[in-house]
Amino acid sequence: xxxxxxxxxxxxxxxxxxxxxxxxxxxxxxxxxxxxxxxxxxxxxxxxxxxxxxxxxxxxxxxxxxxxxxxxxxxxxxxxxxxxxxxxxxxxxxxxxxxxxxxxxxxxxxxxxxxxxxxxxxxxxxxxxxxxxxxxxxxxxxxxxxxxxxxxxxxxxxxxxxxxxxxxxxxxxxxxxxxxxxxxxxxxxxxxxxxxxxxxxxxxxxxxxx
Amino acid sequence: xxxxxxxxxxxxxxxxxxxxxxxxxxxxxxxxxxxxxxxxxxxxxxxxxxxxxxxxxxxxxxxxxxxxxxxxxxxxxxxxxxxxxxxxxxxxxxxxxxxxxxxxxxxxxxxxxxxxxxxxxxxxxxxxxxxxxxxxxxxxxxxxxxxxxxxxxxxxxxxxxxxxxxxxxxxxxxxxxxxxxxxxxxxxxxxxxxxxxxxxxxxxxxxxxx
DNA sequence: CCCGCTCTGGACTTGCGGGTCCATTTTATG
DNA sequence: CATAAAATGGACCCGCAAGTCCAGAGCGGG
Numbered sequence: 001x002x003x004x005x006x007x008x009x010x011x012x013x014x015x016x017x018x019x020x021x022x023x024x025x026x027x028x029x030x031x032x033x034x035x036x037x038x039x040x041x042x043x044x045x046x047x048x049x050x051x052x053x054x055x056x057x058x059x060x061x062x063x064x065x066x067x068x069x070x071x072x073x074x075x076x077x078x079x080x081x082x083x084x085x086x087x088x089x090x091x092x093x094x095x096x097x098x099x100x101x102x103x104x105x106x107x108x109x110x111x112x113x114x115x116x117x118x119x120x121x122x123x124x125x126x127x128x129x130x131x132x133x134x135x136x137x138x139x140x141x142x143x144x145x146x147x148x149x150x151x152x153x154x155x156x157x158x159x160x161x162x163x164x165x166x167x168x169x170x171x172x173x174x175x176x177x178x179x180x181x182x183x184x185x186x187x188x189x190x191x192x193x194x195x196x197x198x199x200x201x202x203x204x205x206x207x208x209x210x
Numbered sequence: 211x212x213x214x215x216x217x218x219x220x221x222x223x224x225x226x227x228x229x230x231x232x233x234x235x236x237x238x239x240x241x242x243x244x245x246x247x248x249x250x251x252x253x254x255x256x257x258x259x260x261x262x263x264x265x266x267x268x269x270x271x272x273x274x275x276x277x278x279x280x281x282x283x284x285x286x287x288x289x290x291x292x293x294x295x296x297x298x299x300x301x302x303x304x305x306x307x308x309x310x311x312x313x314x315x316x317x318x319x320x321x322x323x324x325x326x327x328x329x330x331x332x333x334x335x336x337x338x339x340x341x342x343x344x345x346x347x348x349x350x351x352x353x354x355x356x357x358x359x360x361x362x363x364x365x366x367x368x369x370x371x372x373x374x375x376x377x378x379x380x381x382x383x384x385x386x387x388x389x390x391x392x393x394x395x396x397x398x399x400x401x402x403x404x405x406x407x408x409x410x411x412x413x414x415x416x417x418x419x420x
Numbered sequence: 421c422c423c424g425c426t427c428t429g430g431a432c433t434t435g436c437g438g439g440t441c442c443a444t445t446t447t448a449t450g
Numbered sequence: 451c452a453t454a455a456a457a458t459g460g461a462c463c464c465g466c467a468a469g470t471c472c473a474g475a476g477c478g479g480g
Contacts, residue, residue: 010447010456032332034244037437048459059439122242131391162399169400170376173383181341189372190379197407220426247467258429269469428475446457
């Protein structure tokens with residue numbers, strides 16, 4: 001999918017490459033993408049400039065993209081115990097708690113948020129990546145909602161996809177606010193509010209006009 | 211609040227200062243804060259380097275802060291016809307439409323979003339600023355909700371503040387997603403979902419545990 | 421009309437950070 | 451063990467952009 005020019009890597013090479021991506025990810029989580037320099041990464045990972053360019057010929061941009069991809073995976077992985085099995089209210093609650101707890105812990109350091117906001121707007125490749133992540137996420141939630149509808153726990157008239165979209169946006173918004181002000185309340189409020197709608201099956205999540 | 215070292219400005223000086231802030235704001239909306247250089251601003255506003263530092267001795271950071279302040283005002287101003295008078299469902303709908311329309315128009319270029327995400331995390335001053343904006347915004351919405359409760363249009367048991375927080379987060383999340391993927395659907399879904407909750411008065415917007 | 425202020429222009433300095441290069445060491449393979 | 455390819459170290463280059471400086475223009479009040 002992404003190369004052909006790449007020299008094939010030895011085990012050692014793969015390890016180093018991994019180290020670089022991981023280290024870069026940590027650095028970025030702390031300092032932001034813009035505030036992170038190749039030299040910071042080099043120092044943290046105990047590598048040299050040439051290694052970075054050896055494994056990422058495209059330079060910083062390519063590296064950031066790799067990091068973004070890794071972080072996108074993590075976002076879904078971290079919720080995975082729950083995300084794949086949203087079939088009961090308890091499961092939904094557990095998922096909600098997991099999300100809140102996770103961001104509560106890491107506070108300001110939202111890995112994906114950083115990439116999404118600082119890098120996502122600029123390059124089309126990164127944009128595609130975030131687009132895919134959001135779509136996967138939304139899809140998992142939608143599946144969960146449909147499940148609940150099938151088992152009669154959620155009103156059938158509810159637009160599952162749209163509600164899933166609202167949930168994703170709620171999390172994203174809550175996290176953005178958390179990142180910029182440190183308040184976790186908005187994330188909780190947004191999540192709980194949307195979940196409440198799910199429970200009460202507030203009639204139509206359907207747009208009026210447009 | 212912000213100076214004392216400042217030499218008092220003549221009318222001409224104030225005009226120039228304004229020009230710089232406006233120009234910088236436009237530039238940042240297009241290119242992002244990180245991607246905007248003082249020289250870009252200088253060129254666009256037809257000023258010279260020394261002028262920028264004359265009016266903003268603190269350099270780029272001080273200028274960005276001024277821009278952020280200006281944009282924060284704009285955000286509220288733009289919604290003001292509606293935000294101050296959320297006393298009927300029609301008004302809420304009008305507000306919702308105004309928000310969606312506005313971001314639909316400007317697409318990727320969310321002035322405040324750019325500042326919030328690129329600058330808000332770094333400097334404490336900017337963080338305070340965004341915090342204040344969010345709090346004002348939330349407060350206006352809360353007032354609106356209380357109004358609706360008083361007139362019996364919204365369930366009294368609803369936590370007005372919490373729901374207002376959810377609304378702010380919904381907008382923020384929708385806009386963030388809009389900025390990083392170009393999709394407006396999430397903003398609409400998040401807004402409509404939360405507003406639907408308001409209408410149906412989905413019982414308790416209250417946290418279960420924690 | 422003159423003194424001092426603000427205002428302006430733009431050349432210059434400086435540091436930082438991305439990217440290049442090449443010499444050297446290590447690893448894979450026959 | 452020989453050789454090629456990959457892995458590594460680190461010095462170096464270069465451009466960009468923030469910030470400095472000073473010389474001069476314009477204006478305002480006494």
